[in-house]
Amino acid sequence: MAPGRQDPGRSVIVETGAFALILALALASLQTGLAVAGRLRRSPVLAGAATGAAIASALAVAIAFAALIQAFAVSDFSVANVAANSHTDKPMLYKVAGAWGSHEGSLVLWCLVLTGFGAALARARNLPFGLKTSAVAAQGFLGVLFLAFAVLTSNPFARLDPAPFQGASLNPLLQDPALAFHPPLLYAGYVGFSVCFSLAVAALVEGRANSAFWPAWGRWVRPWALASWAFLTVGIALGAFWAYYELGWGGWWFWDPVENASFMPWLAGAALLHSAVVTERRGALAGWTTFLALLAFTFSMLGAFLVRSGVLTSVHAFAVDPERGLMLLAILGLTGGLAFGLFALRAPQLKGGGMFAPISREGALVLNNLFLTAACATVLLGTLYPLILEAVNGSTISVGPPYFALTFTPLMAVAFLILPAGPLLAWKRGDLPGVMQRLAVAAGLAILLALLGFAMFEPRKALSAAGIGLGAWLILGALSETAERVRLFRAPAAESLRRAKGLPLGAWGMTLAHAGLGVFVLGAVVETGYRVEAARPIAVGQVVEAGPWAVRLDDVRVIEGPNYLAERGRLTVTLHSGAAPREITAERRFFPAGGQTTTEVGLDFRGLDDVYVVLGERGRTEAGEPAWNVRVWWNPWARLIFLGPALMALGGVLSLMDRRLRLGVGRRKAAP
Numbered sequence: 304m305a306p307g308r309q310d311p312g313r314s315v316i317v318e319t320g321a322f323a324l325i326l327a328l329a330l331a332s333l334q335t336g337l338a339v340a341g342r343l344r345r346s347p348v349l350a351g352a353a354t355g356a357a358i359a360s361a362l363a364v365a366i367a368f369a370a371l372i373q374a375f376a377v378s379d380f381s382v383a384n385v386a387a388n389s390h391t392d393k394p395m396l397y398k399v400a401g402a403w404g405s406h407e408g409s410l411v412l413w414c415l416v417l418t419g420f421g422a423a424l425a426r427a428r429n430l431p432f433g434l435k436t437s438a439v440a441a442q443g444f445l446g447v448l449f450l451a452f453a454v455l456t457s458n459p460f461a462r463l464d465p466a467p468f469q470g471a472s473l474n475p476l477l478q479d480p481a482l483a484f485h486p487p488l489l490y491a492g493y494v495g496f497s498v499c500f501s502l503a504v505a506a507l508v509e510g511r512a513n514s515a516f517w518p519a520w521g522r523w524v525r526p527w528a529l530a531s532w533a534f535l536t537v538g539i540a541l542g543a544f545w546a547y548y549e550l551g552w553g554g555w556w557f558w559d560p561v562e563n564a565s566f567m568p569w570l571a572g573a574a575l576l577h578s579a580v581v582t583e584r585r586g587a588l589a590g591w592t593t594f595l596a597l598l599a600f601t602f603s604m605l606g607a608f609l610v611r612s613g614v615l616t617s618v619h620a621f622a623v624d625p626e627r628g629l630m631l632l633a634i635l636g637l638t639g640g641l642a643f644g645l646f647a648l649r650a651p652q653l654k655g656g657g658m659f660a661p662i663s664r665e666g667a668l669v670l671n672n673l674f675l676t677a678a679c680a681t682v683l684l685g686t687l688y689p690l691i692l693e694a695v696n697g698s699t700i701s702v703g704p705p706y707f708a709l710t711f712t713p714l715m716a717v718a719f720l721i722l723p724a725g726p727l728l729a730w731k732r733g734d735l736p737g738v739m740q741r742l743a744v745a746a747g748l749a750i751l752l753a754l755l756g757f758a759m760f761e762p763r764k765a766l767s768a769a770g771i772g773l774g775a776w777l778i779l780g781a782l783s784e785t786a787e788r789v790r791l792f793r794a795p796a797a798e799s800l801r802r803a804k805g806l807p808l809g810a811w812g813m814t815l816a817h818a819g820l821g822v823f824v825l826g827a828v829v830e831t832g833y834r835v836e837a838a839r840p841i842a843v844g845q846v847v848e849a850g851p852w853a854v855r856l857d858d859v860r861v862i863e864g865p866n867y868l869a870e871r872g873r874l875t876v877t878l879h880s881g882a883a884p885r886e887i888t889a890e891r892r893f894f895p896a897g898g899q900t901t902t903e904v905g906l907d908f909r910g911l912d913d914v915y916v917v918l919g920e921r922g923r924t925e926a927g928e929p930a931w932n933v934r935v936w937w938n939p940w941a942r943l944i945f946l947g948p949a950l951m952a953l954g955g956v957l958s959l960m961d962r963r964l965r966l967g968v969g970r971r972k973a974a975p
Contacts, residue, residue: 328450334425401473403487406457407457456630558704560686571675575592722777748775753773829943841933912941
């Protein structure tokens, strides 16, 4: 059957999806009601029924999402969402990715992750009855709000009659492999913090005043925070990589408000992870950890509002009407208001035990939290201030990289200086001179590498060289902590190896995450500080030089893609020192379905460096020859920018695999 025609079989699938979404809303409502009744009556039967409703709600949303993907895969243009965001000529990967490339479809993905995490929470073991039942009720309430928003205002299965023969296609900028996987991973991080939110609300509802409760609560909330933070790390890194090679502007992060919307939950989640360690180990900072658990998901909901309200103009944002934005703002106000109101009511009762000296591991983690939250506040201010100012008096102001360089960067630099010392300090009371002595080699090598960077890179920049030393300090500090644990060079090699094998995965995960942060800092500092850019119109056979690299335009041809026409430039990249030349291609694509033009960057990966080439518009030289505007960037150490987050996320995964750490189950000591 031709695309766009209504097929009875397809119609049944679409209607099944629409019904499943409504059923999921009813089941989420039932989950909330049963959980509340079960908690009030202390009834395991009602609580078990709430668990079943949570699992059924997740299955219903999964059926709805599968039906939506099916509609995109077969180009069923009788569905308005498919007609607006798909096209028969699109490759299958982008047809499927179109299911979450719009406001309506991505909202179903949001609900799928939300109810999926809710089902996992409902089946979690070792949680006290009251805490678990209250958390399931809170998670169900969140599901009710977002599913109602999807069903009542953003129905992804709305029909068109008559159905168009052809669709309008997805934004060409979103037709990219990284963007196909970026939203699911990002949402897994965003929405994963909902479980931390629900556990925090449950703890506040239970009103636990005894200090024995909070170490266990910190242990329960940590794996959810860790999984969400790891997913969000990968999602943000994929988005940055997409912006780097797809948008053709030579950079990877611009402090765009929508970028910031994903970064704020990441910062709050990082603070939550470190604070939860103190709560788990010492029973301290109970109120602060609870506050961060509420804040992380509140920032996620704020990001959803910014992306979907229409208040922002961004390539990342969904263009939707302000009325739906007001509904999202109402959801944010209702959930955030109730949660933080409850926190204010219960705060005097949140007394954790575990007194500690300022110089201790707890003290270092508190200091870490202060800097992380202060940095997060600067991002929040820079993101919202232009919107607030425009709403108040109609004035427009741009807050860009200079603001964040002056506010965010110094705060994080101080936090990074402190970070390696924290794991080496003892709990309750630490020995700072002893820690500095153990970190002396790392500090010396970091200073040496900073001096080498100052001497090696041109032009010489003191701040960039200091950044190199800071990145090296993070890496070497993380390795020093592991070396201290295994007594490297202070015990026989066999003993050090035995100790290394005995280290829990959580310890290796922490080392990898902290070292990955250092790798990212090295890449970001060098790429930002020493990037070289050159651009000029050149004809075939002519050269553009950037730093030590020369790029020659060899040929330009018109090619036909699956759903686009393109000018493809063939270029040769050569190093002045005589390294083997390499051939790359860069394209300028035109998509007839949407009438849009995009660029496909030519990238030559040279070790840690990138040679980054963009083929621009056609023109003519002064001699009248056809010419193309070619822009070339030399981005030194750019590989590290994306390798660092991968290492951080891998560290999170290793920590999650540590059963002893995750479940708090101690190893059984061997008999003497």
